[in-house]
Amino acid sequence: GAVVSQHPSWVICKSGTSVKIECRSLDFQATTMFWYRQFPKQSLMLMATSNEGSKATYEQGVEKDKFLINHASLTLSTLTVTSAHPEDSSFYICSATTGRSTNIQYFGAGTRLSVL
């Protein structure tokens, strides 16, 4: 159980375009989802916390207008990188909690974004 699906796994786009990444909890309802960014050989950096039906909470230094998060249902959250630039190239990973007060996060497989 507790499977999180993330799509796409790899996306290449031109500078200035927008890219949407989807994160779905397949076998549970995720009250809270998280979006992380990971640079090569570094740990995960939390970008934002998203609760179903409310605005996402962004970490300090993360541009809200650049990284748009929508948590439209208990099983789906999306991250849109708007007007992407080469410096946005990174590995983006989502996670979700089951809401059982264990604080365990289940992660998607990640999305590699390459902006040309």
Added chain:
Amino acid sequence: QKEVEQDPGPLSVPEGAIVSLNCTYSNSAFQYFMWYRQYSRKGPELLMYTYSSGNKEDGRFTAQVDKSSKYISLFIRDSQPSDSATYLCAMSAPNTDKLIFGTGTRLQVFP
């Protein structure tokens, strides 16, 4: 000082060895402790979860939490080349759903 300290490695061991991975932390409020395994270009996969202090065993993996020393460990017995990955410790306090991660330890198990 970081809230969670973890040696980045790399740690290179022969197949069959016992591996010990460790993290130290400074926040005494942490109650939930996790170990994740991350293969290259993949998302982290939950290996072990422990609430508060104590030991937990699952197959070849044993997780230990020593809250008095603010120290957690993951032991891997009979290590296999397929165990080669980065191991991340993560922990959190009650009343928050954020996880604080260690930097990850790269483990390489050679045949």
